[in-house]
Amino acid sequence: ACGSGSGATGATASGAGDVENAKVAFLMPDLASTRYELQDKPLFEAKMKQLCPSCEVIYQNADSDAAKQQQQANSALAQGVKAIVLDPVDSAAAATIVKTAQSQQVPVIAYDRPIPATPADYYISFDNEKIGSMIAQSLVDHLKAEKAEGGILQVNGSPTDAAAGLIKKGIHSAVDPSGFKLLAEYDTPDWQPEKAQTWVSGQITQFKDQIVGVVAANDGTGGGTIAAFKAAGVKVPPVTGNDAEVAAAQRIIAGDQYNTISKPIKIVAEASATTAYAFMQGKKPAGKSTLYNTPSELFVPTVVTKENIKEVLFDSGIMKAADVCTGEYAKGCEELGIK
Amino acid sequence: MSTIATDRQDERLKNRDGLRGAVADVVERARGGDLGVIPVVVGLIVIWSVFQILNPIFLSSANLVNLTLESAAVGVIALGIVCVLLVGQIDLSVGSVSGLSGAVLAVLFVGEGLPVWLAIGAAVLMGAVIGWLYGQLFNRFGVPSFVITLAGLLAFLGLQLYVLGTKGSINLPFDSGLVNFAQLDFVPAWLSYTFAVIAAVWLFASGFLHAQERRKAGLSARSVSTLALRSVALLVVLAFVVWYLGQTRGVGWMFVFFVALVLIMHYLLSRTKWGRAVYAVGGNEEAARRAGINVRAIYTSVFVLCSTFAAVGGILAAARLAAANQSSGAGDVNLNAIAAAVIGGTSLFGGRGTAFGALLGIIVIQSISSGLTLLNLDSSIRFVVTGAVLLLAVIVDSVSRRSRTSHGRA
Amino acid sequence: MSTIATDRQDERLKNRDGLRGAVADVVERARGGDLGVIPVVVGLIVIWSVFQILNPIFLSSANLVNLTLESAAVGVIALGIVCVLLVGQIDLSVGSVSGLSGAVLAVLFVGEGLPVWLAIGAAVLMGAVIGWLYGQLFNRFGVPSFVITLAGLLAFLGLQLYVLGTKGSINLPFDSGLVNFAQLDFVPAWLSYTFAVIAAVWLFASGFLHAQERRKAGLSARSVSTLALRSVALLVVLAFVVWYLGQTRGVGWMFVFFVALVLIMHYLLSRTKWGRAVYAVGGNEEAARRAGINVRAIYTSVFVLCSTFAAVGGILAAARLAAANQSSGAGDVNLNAIAAAVIGGTSLFGGRGTAFGALLGIIVIQSISSGLTLLNLDSSIRFVVTGAVLLLAVIVDSVSRRSRTSHGRA
Amino acid sequence: MTVLSLRGINKTFGAVAALTDIELDVAAGQVVAIVGDNGAGKSTLVKILSGVHPPDAGTITFEGRAVDIPTPAAAHKLGIATVFQDLALCENLNVIQNLFLGQEIRPLRLNDVAMETRSWELLRQLSAKIPSVRVPVAALSGGQRQTVAIARSLLGDPKVIILDEPTAALGVAQTAEVLNLVERLRENGLGVIMISHNMADVKAVADTVAVLRLGRNNGVFDVGQVSTEDIIAAITGATDNAVSRRAQKGQS
Amino acid sequence: MTVLSLRGINKTFGAVAALTDIELDVAAGQVVAIVGDNGAGKSTLVKILSGVHPPDAGTITFEGRAVDIPTPAAAHKLGIATVFQDLALCENLNVIQNLFLGQEIRPLRLNDVAMETRSWELLRQLSAKIPSVRVPVAALSGGQRQTVAIARSLLGDPKVIILDEPTAALGVAQTAEVLNLVERLRENGLGVIMISHNMADVKAVADTVAVLRLGRNNGVFDVGQVSTEDIIAAITGATDNAVSRRAQKGQS
Numbered sequence A: 001a002c003g004s005g006s007g008a009t010g011a012t013a014s015g016a017g018d019v020e021n022a023k024v025a026f027l028m029p030d031l032a033s034t035r036y037e038l039q040d041k042p043l044f045e046a047k048m049k050q051l052c053p054s055c056e057v058i059y060q061n062a063d064s065d066a067a068k069q070q071q072q073a074n075s076a077l078a079q080g081v082k083a084i085v086l087d088p089v090d091s092a093a094a095a096t097i098v099k100t101a102q103s104q105q106v107p108v109i110a111y112d113r114p115i116p117a118t119p120a121d122y123y124i125s126f127d128n129e130k131i132g133s134m135i136a137q138s139l140v141d142h143l144k145a146e147k148a149e150g151g152i153l154q155v156n157g158s159p160t161d162a163a164a165g166l167i168k169k170g171i172h173s174a175v176d177p178s179g180f181k182l183l184a185e186y187d188t189p190d191w192q193p194e195k196a197q198t199w200v201s202g203q204i205t206q207f208k209d210q211i212v213g214v215v216a217a218n219d220g221t222g223g224g225t226i227a228a229f230k231a232a233g234v235k236v237p238p239v240t241g242n243d244a245e246v247a248a249a250q251r252i253i254a255g256d257q258y259n260t261i262s263k264p265i266k267i268v269a270e271a272s273a274t275t276a277y278a279f280m281q282g283k284k285p286a287g288k289s290t291l292y293n294t295p296s297e298l299f300v301p302t303v304v305t306k307e308n309i310k311e312v313l314f315d316s317g318i319m320k321a322a323d324v325c326t327g328e329y330a331k332g333c334e335e336l337g338i339k
Numbered sequence B, C: 001m002s003t004i005a006t007d008r009q010d011e012r013l014k015n016r017d018g019l020r021g022a023v024a025d026v027v028e029r030a031r032g033g034d035l036g037v038i039p040v041v042v043g044l045i046v047i048w049s050v051f052q053i054l055n056p057i058f059l060s061s062a063n064l065v066n067l068t069l070e071s072a073a074v075g076v077i078a079l080g081i082v083c084v085l086l087v088g089q090i091d092l093s094v095g096s097v098s099g100l101s102g103a104v105l106a107v108l109f110v111g112e113g114l115p116v117w118l119a120i121g122a123a124v125l126m127g128a129v130i131g132w133l134y135g136q137l138f139n140r141f142g143v144p145s146f147v148i149t150l151a152g153l154l155a156f157l158g159l160q161l162y163v164l165g166t167k168g169s170i171n172l173p174f175d176s177g178l179v180n181f182a183q184l185d186f187v188p189a190w191l192s193y194t195f196a197v198i199a200a201v202w203l204f205a206s207g208f209l210h211a212q213e214r215r216k217a218g219l220s221a222r223s224v225s226t227l228a229l230r231s232v233a234l235l236v237v238l239a240f241v242v243w244y245l246g247q248t249r250g251v252g253w254m255f256v257f258f259v260a261l262v263l264i265m266h267y268l269l270s271r272t273k274w275g276r277a278v279y280a281v282g283g284n285e286e287a288a289r290r291a292g293i294n295v296r297a298i299y300t301s302v303f304v305l306c307s308t309f310a311a312v313g314g315i316l317a318a319a320r321l322a323a324a325n326q327s328s329g330a331g332d333v334n335l336n337a338i339a340a341a342v343i344g345g346t347s348l349f350g351g352r353g354t355a356f357g358a359l360l361g362i363i364v365i366q367s368i369s370s371g372l373t374l375l376n377l378d379s380s381i382r383f384v385v386t387g388a389v390l391l392l393a394v395i396v397d398s399v400s401r402r403s404r405t406s407h408g409r410a
Numbered sequence D, E: 001m002t003v004l005s006l007r008g009i010n011k012t013f014g015a016v017a018a019l020t021d022i023e024l025d026v027a028a029g030q031v032v033a034i035v036g037d038n039g040a041g042k043s044t045l046v047k048i049l050s051g052v053h054p055p056d057a058g059t060i061t062f063e064g065r066a067v068d069i070p071t072p073a074a075a076h077k078l079g080i081a082t083v084f085q086d087l088a089l090c091e092n093l094n095v096i097q098n099l100f101l102g103q104e105i106r107p108l109r110l111n112d113v114a115m116e117t118r119s120w121e122l123l124r125q126l127s128a129k130i131p132s133v134r135v136p137v138a139a140l141s142g143g144q145r146q147t148v149a150i151a152r153s154l155l156g157d158p159k160v161i162i163l164d165e166p167t168a169a170l171g172v173a174q175t176a177e178v179l180n181l182v183e184r185l186r187e188n189g190l191g192v193i194m195i196s197h198n199m200a201d202v203k204a205v206a207d208t209v210a211v212l213r214l215g216r217n218n219g220v221f222d223v224g225q226v227s228t229e230d231i232i233a234a235i236t237g238a239t240d241n242a243v244s245r246r247a248q249k250g251q252s
């Protein structure tokens, strides 16, 4: 029924009866962070399957290319999707997608990152700016508690990534007034850990023991930072992260990384599936609040450190000890009581 | 004709005239592996069939309309790449230049409120200046173009970030003519058909005049029936395309613009002294120089063209996206543009290639990308399949070209 | 010597012997533009001076130690690129292959718990198999290597994502031998100095024996004083490097490993039949074929070498980062590896280049990157400056090579 | 004894029939000259014999066995050495490297002293005027290159040597040496195929002359029993030709 | 009237002095042959005259004015047309495209009919045996290519034509036509420089013979007053040389 090839399939708002066999697009922005492929996608698909067993999810990843994302959206529309869940590569450029979709009466749910220019139909996210400020604040608090003296390095995300810009802004909001000197900061091309490692290595020679902490914008760059300290043969200062990757959890358990932030993707992914399904049924869900002229739902993430990792990541079921407590990490897990 | 044409007198040539001769000629050339763009077309048909079987939406009118529009921006860039490859050089910076051009356009048009034509003019001019700069560096210092343009890739990416400044991303107004041109303006059906007819008539008329001229000079010439057949075939194909795309939105002006550029470049490359010089420089630079060609001017002209096309492509991309952002032109724009040229039969060693190659090459690449988009695969699988399909398409091409080598005409 | 050596008998040659002759020779070659790697070294000195002025930490021992270690992974990859460029081909997939290799290593070693040598062996073997595959595709179907390896780039990136699977990113244990090798293992000072002495003695001894052999055969030969001077110079340079790096952590084993690979490749390329064949195929494939060389085997061997080196580079990169992740090998690994080869004097058109070029080229690139790292610039400015410095370094190089062209030896 | 024998060789390039039904016999210790107009197909025939092009049809018999020569390496293995008209040198390699290409001394640790010594010997034998053997071939004059190509064919131990216009670019002294060389080769019992446009040279060293015209055999002559005029007539296909007209003009 | 005159020309490549203190005069309506051993520097001299290499020292006078010839384009502009020994053709272009390279008819809308017609005319004039002018030069035989290179130099309206071993690869008929051509050029008042290793050809068409030896002038002779043996002696630097020895052997 969906194979007609007409781009105007969704032209009339459809009744609940039509929802069977419907399609919904789930468009993710990049591969630089693992979460989109490994968490967002399967979680969204699972929830959708539960809500509408016969529905089909069209998943696409734009690999950091706004033009490719536009192509993917157009292709989804040509296939007659009933709703689009969109994590924009470029929040501004995504306006085109919203326009095109809405002109064909297909609702768009902004996911993870907002689309300020043209109001989408709904917005569900953890707040990236907030994430930045939370990881940085957690680090600053820790340093103050330790009575550390010296400065901080800041490793930002990709200079061509709008989300990285938001995180960066959030980090500054915590670091700038902290009293710790910002020694240097760096926008990591393509979020590449190797690049972060090279840069941090240079700063270690330059600032030597002045560095008391590093705010890294995600777990990959955080990992690169830690490797730089290890390779320089100096003590690793507290380093932040973001995304709660398995590798980061291991580093936290081993005491190499100070924090990361858990944005239980399950929450947003399932919320977006529920909302998308409502739209597909022709309903118009109302948001919990309104942001960028869009009905919105923002969730609060949790900073993860050694202190709370057991509760936040393991007791909640987000991670399994079997995946994390391998080899050299078994001992740390044991100490923290993770099984 | 009673006497044998001047160019058919050698005893070793098999004489052929008229339609039968033309057919025999094609067969002969096919056996010799000299098939021009036919192998690419065959590759394309294979890809299209497979994707159509996997997802019946692929060849739907709506999807093909998208395909045409998505081809335009990188296609224009590939056209410039064909030119630099023809002289045996390379431009790695077309992605950055296109991104910078989009950024400049957006800043001037939206940020500074200049009229759109002025903003476009400035962006295109900037492209030309960049190319001129490359030409100077190349001619004066003899630095390999690979390195010059690698430096350009980095520098202009930096400049792009700088121009966009803290904004990071700038929206172009949806109701501006430019965005409409790239997204919503389609050629009215009657006009499309008119274009098709004009093209066919023109093909016949020019062929006929040319044949007459040749006959008058005592040279062999295509028969009227061959010419007629050829232009009827063109008419049928074009009319079918117009009709099929017209089932949904029709032929986009942006695509027409791209095709027009291809035709212009085809003319410049094949019918002007400049074009000859380009092929000569690519084939044997020293021989070209000894023939009195201003080789430096040719290099400069080609770099200017390439960067200019990159700038134009950047404008089209920004218009299509209705935004210019920090990652515009990044990612695989460079590789796609170069790959389109190469798939279209342009040699990386210079001296061989056509403007039409860019058109066909980009359609191959966009077809793969669009077809896979419809397949709903994991990213990891998608990458693997993209690689495999790309390879397949080119193997079809190379295998048929290959017989040429075994005939000693490599 | 009373009689004139066989190779010095032509009246048109200016006769020179001994140390004076050697110096005159160098001057002559410099005027003719045939300077080998000297221009790159000059470019390097310029870059180093500028960065040192801008930030006095640049030439500090600690930073140079970092520089050596950061050069190793991409340097090894560049070594493979030199080989494919020498035969006039290209490999665009070295980044993906290195990423995949790191992923395979991590999955087998950490995930499956295999012994590290087995995991390394598997990753390297996989690299070799990939290269063999490229060779087959290239030889059988005549597909341009640009396209084959572009397909490979995509496919192996996909495979990398697939292999990493649900983990996305895998830590290598910091206390494993492999990570230590890449991060913390340094050659003890006494051993470093021993290496330096061995190198100098070996240079003298081999030169001396060779000269004797030549004299016996009635050919001209380097004088003992020239040879002595040369090896003393080497000793001084090496000893200084060892001493200076030893001020902080010394010479890393990973860097020694890289240099050893460079030396081995230098030997293979310049002193074996296989190396000759590589240059011949790159210079004139058809002539090589007619000389009875198995051209296909040469292509295959070179693709295998390149992919194998890419795999080794990927292992080193993973070891240095102590992790393998989805973005390993992405970004500018490809471009940096190719650029290192080109900056080191390898021609993109085949037939010209050396293994040492890869070493020098990667040091130029890493110097730029490290120097800018210390400058703490905005990313936009950083990109612009990187481009500019890269260009400058190569202009110095090209300008001095250029005189060669004007002497007709292009 | 016939070492090499061709029957019914055909070769077509696209629409051009370059060779049609070619026959040729070469005996050991015999010098066969192949002559013919430009484009007659001489070099095409050479390329077929040396494994560069496969023939479209026909049989090649070498030392009594029917053989296939799919690659130049196969030709080398049979013992067929060729000096190509286009020389087939690698411009980026120097003289020594080109001479020994594919047959280097001590493959795993090249013996460059031995190779250089041998190079000088070979070149001196051909009266070559090459100032240095360590410059890339790109820097040599036309005649110097041709000398290198000829010298190369003498390495190894061929049974048949094919020389495609070997003296075209050579000076008078070098030409004389090459003709001497051809005679030495004959004395050593090799089969020699020599292509030349110079009738004086052909008459001086060849035993037999085979004429090709527009890709077909146009007569095989015993050198002792044929006049230069007859050969030229067979080449051009007419007794009244540009050469004879020029000769007449010179007399009148 | 002297059109072209060289004084004190020097050229060094690396460690090799290719030309030392060369003098040469060419008058309108005169054919000057330059002869010399391989590597004597003949082609280097040609390249200096045609703007390919700049001389290291020396002056060139053209039609009474001292000139600089920095590029081949400058040589064309002066009216110096050259057939290079290495032909300098673009292998990827076909015969017509090579013939008219840089001097196409109707630059903005190429007139290929006119160019093809003219190509056939030129080739017929040289007795060329080229089956089709629309094949890339890569597919031509050695002699066919050389004919194309010669034909090319006749386009335009040169005052001096330089032919570097123009008949090396040509068949007997084509060689005769080229010699005829040289005579026609002389009659039309052009200055002709011809390089050749063929003494018969030199004696047949040249007015003056200039000998180069190891990069230096080694005598200028009037053709009428010099024997072939004397020229050869000047070339090789000895009256007892490979050529004379061969000649003796032939007689004995």
Ligand SMILES: Nc1ncnc2c1ncn2[C@@H]1O[C@H](COP(=O)(O)OP(=O)(O)OP(=O)(O)O)[C@@H](O)[C@H]1O
Residues within 6 Å of the ligand: B407, B408, B409, D013, D014, D016, D018, D036, D037, D038, D039, D040, D041, D042, D043, D044, D045, D085, E130, E131, E138, E139, E140, E141, E142, E143, E144, E169, E170, E171
């Ligand atoms: N690789 C090729 N592709 C197409 N045609 C070719 C090829 N090689 C040769 N030919 C054609 O075949 C014919 C014979 O060429 P060949 O080189 O054998 O002539 P030849 O007798 O050696 O002439 P010459 O005396 O000029 O060297 C020519 O007409 C030529 O154009």
Ligand SMILES: Nc1ncnc2c1ncn2[C@@H]1O[C@H](COP(=O)(O)OP(=O)(O)OP(=O)(O)O)[C@@H](O)[C@H]1O
Residues within 6 Å of the ligand: C407, C408, C409, D130, D131, D138, D139, D140, D141, D142, D143, D144, D169, D170, D171, E013, E014, E016, E018, E036, E037, E038, E039, E040, E041, E042, E043, E044, E045, E085
């Ligand atoms: N580009 C170059 N680089 C280095 N040396 C060169 C170059 N060109 C010529 N030579 C050298 O200069 C000398 C003269 O060469 P040239 O080509 O002028 O000789 P020629 O007289 O034309 O010889 P032939 O009769 O063989 O054509 C030779 O020894 C050659 O090696």
Ligand SMILES: O[C@@H]1[C@@H](O)[C@H](O)OC[C@H]1O
Residues within 6 Å of the ligand: A033, A035, A112, A113, A128, A157, A163, A164, A217, A218, A242, A243
């Ligand atoms: O998880 C992060 C995501 O929230 C942000 O949008 O992009 C970078 C990721 O690391």
Ligand SMILES: [Mg+2]
Residues within 6 Å of the ligand: D042, D043, D044, D085, D164, E141, E142, E143
């Ligand atoms: Mg021939």
Ligand SMILES: [Mg+2]
Residues within 6 Å of the ligand: D141, D142, D143, E042, E043, E044, E085, E164
């Ligand atoms: Mg010469």
